[in-house]
Amino acid sequence: MTLNELKTGQSAVITRVGGEGxxxxxxxxxxxxxxxxxTLIKLAPMGDPMELRIHGYELTLRLADAEKIExxxxxxxxxxxxxxxxxxxxxAESSANDKEKAFxxxxxxxxxxxxxxxxxxxDGILYHDPATxxxxxxxxxxxxxxxxxxxxxxxxxFNSLTGSNQHVGNFPxxxxxxxxxxxxxxxxxxxxxxxxxxSLSPYTEEEIVSRQYIIGEKPKGIINIxxxxxxxxxxYLTMQLIELDVPMVLALNMMDELRxxxxxxxxxxxxxxxxxxxxxxxxxxxxxxxxxxxxxxxVAKYQESPTKQDFCDESDHGGAIxxxxxxxxxxxxDHAKRAGIPIRFAxxxxxxxxxxxxxxxELSQNEREMIEHIILQMEEECGLDRAAAIADMRFSFVEKLxxxxxxxxxxxxxxxxxxxxxxILTGRFTAIPAFIVIMALVFWVTFGLLxxxxxxxxxxxxxxxxxxxxxAFEAWNVNEVLRSLVVDGIFNGVGSVLxxxxxxxxxxxxxxxxxxxxxxxxxxxxxxxxxxxxxxxxRSIVPMLVGFGCSVPGVMASRTLxxxxxxxxxxxxxPFMSCTAKLPIYAFFTGIFFPEHSALxxxxxxxxxxxxxIITALVSKHTAFKGEAVPFVMELPNYRMPGAxxxxxxxxxxxKDFLMRAFTIIFVATIVIWFxxxxxxxxxxxxxxxxxxxxxxxxxxxxxxxxxxxxxxxIVTALITGFMAKESVVSTLSVLFGDGSALLAxxxxxxxxxxxxxxxxxxxxxxxxxxxxxELGRKWAAGIVLFQCAVAWVMAFIVFLIAGxxx
Ligand code: GDP
Ligand code: MG
Numbered sequence: 001m002t003l004n005e006l007k008t009g010q011s012a013v014i015t016r017v018g019g020e021g022x023x024x025x026x027x028x029x030x031x032x033x034x035x036x037x038x039t040l041i042k043l044a045p046m047g048d049p050m051e052l053r054i055h056g057y058e059l060t061l062r063l064a065d066a067e068k069i070e071x072x073x074x075x076x077x078x079x080x081x082x083x084x085x086x087x088x089x090x091x092a093e094s095s096a097n098d099k100e101k102a103f104x105x106x107x108x109x110x111x112x113x114x115x116x117x118x119x120x121x122x123d124g125i126l127y128h129d130p131a132t133x134x135x136x137x138x139x140x141x142x143x144x145x146x147x148x149x150x151x152x153x154x155x156x157x158f159n160s161l162t163g164s165n166q167h168v169g170n171f172p173x174x175x176x177x178x179x180x181x182x183x184x185x186x187x188x189x190x191x192x193x194x195x196x197x198x199s200l201s202p203y204t205e206e207e208i209v210s211r212q213y214i215i216g217e218k219p220k221g222i223i224n225i226x227x228x229x230x231x232x233x234x235x236y237l238t239m240q241l242i243e244l245d246v247p248m249v250l251a252l253n254m255m256d257e258l259r260x261x262x263x264x265x266x267x268x269x270x271x272x273x274x275x276x277x278x279x280x281x282x283x284x285x286x287x288x289x290x291x292x293x294x295x296x297x298x299v300a301k302y303q304e305s306p307t308k309q310d311f312c313d314e315s316d317h318g319g320a321i322x323x324x325x326x327x328x329x330x331x332x333x334d335h336a337k338r339a340g341i342p343i344r345f346a347x348x349x350x351x352x353x354x355x356x357x358x359x360x361x362e363l364s365q366n367e368r369e370m371i372e373h374i375i376l377q378m379e380e381e382c383g384l385d386r387a388a389a390i391a392d393m394r395f396s397f398v399e400k401l402x403x404x405x406x407x408x409x410x411x412x413x414x415x416x417x418x419x420x421x422x423x424i425l426t427g428r429f430t431a432i433p434a435f436i437v438i439m440a441l442v443f444w445v446t447f448g449l450l451x452x453x454x455x456x457x458x459x460x461x462x463x464x465x466x467x468x469x470x471x472a473f474e475a476w477n478v479n480e481v482l483r484s485l486v487v488d489g490i491f492n493g494v495g496s497v498l499x500x501x502x503x504x505x506x507x508x509x510x511x512x513x514x515x516x517x518x519x520x521x522x523x524x525x526x527x528x529x530x531x532x533x534x535x536x537x538x539r540s541i542v543p544m545l546v547g548f549g550c551s552v553p554g555v556m557a558s559r560t561l562x563x564x565x566x567x568x569x570x571x572x573x574x575p576f577m578s579c580t581a582k583l584p585i586y587a588f589f590t591g592i593f594f595p596e597h598s599a600l601x602x603x604x605x606x607x608x609x610x611x612x613x614i615i616t617a618l619v620s621k622h623t624a625f626k627g628e629a630v631p632f633v634m635e636l637p638n639y640r641m642p643g644a645x646x647x648x649x650x651x652x653x654x655x656k657d658f659l660m661r662a663f664t665i666i667f668v669a670t671i672v673i674w675f676x677x678x679x680x681x682x683x684x685x686x687x688x689x690x691x692x693x694x695x696x697x698x699x700x701x702x703x704x705x706x707x708x709x710x711x712x713x714x715i716v717t718a719l720i721t722g723f724m725a726k727e728s729v730v731s732t733l734s735v736l737f738g739d740g741s742a743l744l745a746x747x748x749x750x751x752x753x754x755x756x757x758x759x760x761x762x763x764x765x766x767x768x769x770x771x772x773x774x775e776l777g778r779k780w781a782a783g784i785v786l787f788q789c790a791v792a793w794v795m796a797f798i799v800f801l802i803a804g805x806x807x
Pocket of ligand 2: 151154155156
């Protein structure tokens with residue numbers, strides 16, 4: 001039987017994990033390994049993907065992927081016996097008896113007073129020998145990598161560590177955010193926020209970036225943040241980080257939540273088992289952070305590496321995995337040292353078949369063969385294949401640790417609450433209506449309630465500022481051209497883009513709420529099936545929806561997508577969604593040409609954009625974007641209240657980002673357009689708009705639009721100015737044509753319809769292009785502009801032909 005055949009509420013034990021490469025490794029890293037018990041919680045409203053409970057946390061998995069996993073059903077009653085020792089989750093069936101035991105154990109812990117954790121990372125005692133200590137020279141900058149799973153509270157901790165002292169950039173060569181900052185009160189430190197990851201496998205950009213950073217840039221220490229309410233999941237990464245042999249502390253986050261539910265952690269035991277300092281904290285409540293910092297600084301300053309790395313147990317599988325790892329470690333020791341790769345890490349990665357590490361080690365043919373023999377022997381002895389064996393080794397250790405050190409609440413309040421909320425938000429019949437209501441609400445508040453008002457306010461502000469500057473220029477008799485440059489060019493152009501800022505920020509406010517509460521993961525879960533048909537995954541829906549408001553935040557939001565491929569395809573589709581700036585164009589044209597059917601035509605335009613997006617996606621799926629969307633093995637975190645500080649900081653970052661672009665690319669584009677509009681071909685001042693360079697350029701392009709019946713230089717000029725901001729099309733047309741009747745005379749209704757389609761689909765505005773360039777680079781930005789223009793032309797032509805035949 002395979003996992004996809006499991007019924008809701010049923011449990012089973014995994015017997016074999018199929019699939020290959022990245023997908024399979026991803027399964028294993030997420031804890032889907034042989035002998036583990038899984039329970040099917042529910043299917044997504046459209047029947048795919050599925051939500052599973054495994055090791056005590058919730059995962060989503062597509063049915064097609066689940067088909068590769070073989071299981072053996074657990075018969076109720078005899079359940080535990082089938083699954084063998086260990087590796088069971090404490091699920092809903094845990095008895096009241098357990099609950100009482102948990103409370104009694106916790107009482108005992110509390111009696112010992114607040115947990116102290118002597119030894120690791122502290123002056124003088126136990127692990128730290130003053131006689132042999134060898135501190136880094138005074139003044140060395142202590143760099144720390146902040147690493148952890150997604151939703152473990154990384155952003156919250158990072159903000160609490162660094163305060164306002166942050167610098168955002170990219171890791172070299174990839175669009176993965178690289179945030180760094182100085183720890184408050186410790187000038188000689190730097191924390192780098194690594195992306196949220198689940199393992200150090202070389203399959204996602206985020207994982208590669210993280211291990212590259214730790215191995216390559218050699219931070220002086222690692223701060224590993226772990227969600228205490230989900231230790232089983234989180235420690236898997238911790239063990240891999242420990243193998244990197246860098247001084248490290250473990251920040252046990254969300255302790256407030258764990259304690260609030262009657263759980264606790266024996267920190268001392270955990271320290272002893274892991275060989276690194278463990279500091280319980282609550283990043284959201286700012287508890288324990290100072291202690292964390294002092295431990296981190298201590299281990300980094302004295303370069304106290306983890307005291308344990310040997311997590312393989314001699315008694316597991318008759319010691320097969322243990323012997324294999326140690327055998328390979330002895331074999332490659334010299335190579336690993338030469339390549340600067342930690343030995344234990346090298347051995348495990350060789351066994352997992354990590355091509356990057358194997359290559360970097362430069363092993364001889366002979367050595368490779370010996371290693372292969374050792375691994376084959378191990379596979380035979382333990383009955384697991386190599387990658388599964390390593391995952392098994394890690395999870396067995398984590399399980400032992402959890403059994404010894406963690407007193408779990410039987411059912412946490414947050415878990416219960418999440419389940420209740422999920423009954424509606426991912427419920428079979430309620431999920432999609434709920435999604436529509438939530439998005440509609442977001443849009444209504446953004447555009448109806450707040451955005452339009454703020455936008456007007458800002459516009460008025462910019463207008464009056466423009467007026468003041470204009471007046472001052474006039475009073476001082478400033479050169480006419482300079483005045484026009486500043487007033488007509490810069491203030492008008494940059495101003496019209498800037499006025500979008502409130503809308504962009506409000507949208508981002510809601511986006512960050514949706515993301516931080518954990519709802520976005522649910523959206524991905526609910527919407528995965530239909531989007532998968534288009535070659536995308538569920539997460540793409542939100543950036544695309546945001547695109548209906550404004551492409552800029554849509555493109556920026558695509559950063560949360562898990563794979564480069566999805567990101568590119570999503571960004572390519574976003575401009576096809578009618579953003580609000582296109583609305584004035586629609587209103588203007590339908591008002592003049594089709595006053596009777598304006599609503600119908602507007603709705604039609606929205607649908608046409610979506611349709612074009614769908615066609616583009618389908619075509620790309622079979623051509624440029626062949627291959628599967630990323631494996632959709634995703635964790636569904638508990639719903640949590642986002643911290644206000646996080647949200648404010650994010651808004652500030654986005655605002656800064658947008659402003660910076662407004663004053664670089666957009667600024668330059670504004671000046672170029674102004675120049676083209678103001679001067680004639682002899683670089684003298686143009687007497688009338690017809691003489692301007694812009695008109696001359698427009699004249700070159702008019703033949704292209706002749707076939708669709710709007711090859712008029714004035715319209716083409718308007719289209720070119722629309723490149724700045726879409727609403728400019730309307731203002732330019734009004735200037736060049738005067739009132740509507742001239743336009744009505746110049747363009748036939750069928751051509752007007754074609755023109756509308758062209759406006760809907762052609763190049764995104766300069767602000768959107770600037771965002772694309774930031775996310776995907778120059779080539780992609782240029783490619784998207786050309787592509788959209790080509791699609792717009794073809795579609796407009798088709799519409800012109802059809803409309804011409806019908807009208
Ligand atoms: P990241 O994905 O790892 O960056 O996690 P975030 O910092 O965005 O946090 C995820 C969610 O957990 C947010 O809603 C936070 O407000 C919440 N959170 C973070 N730290 C704590 C904590 O110590 N206790 C509680 N109860 N919630 C927290
Ligand atoms: Mg975060």
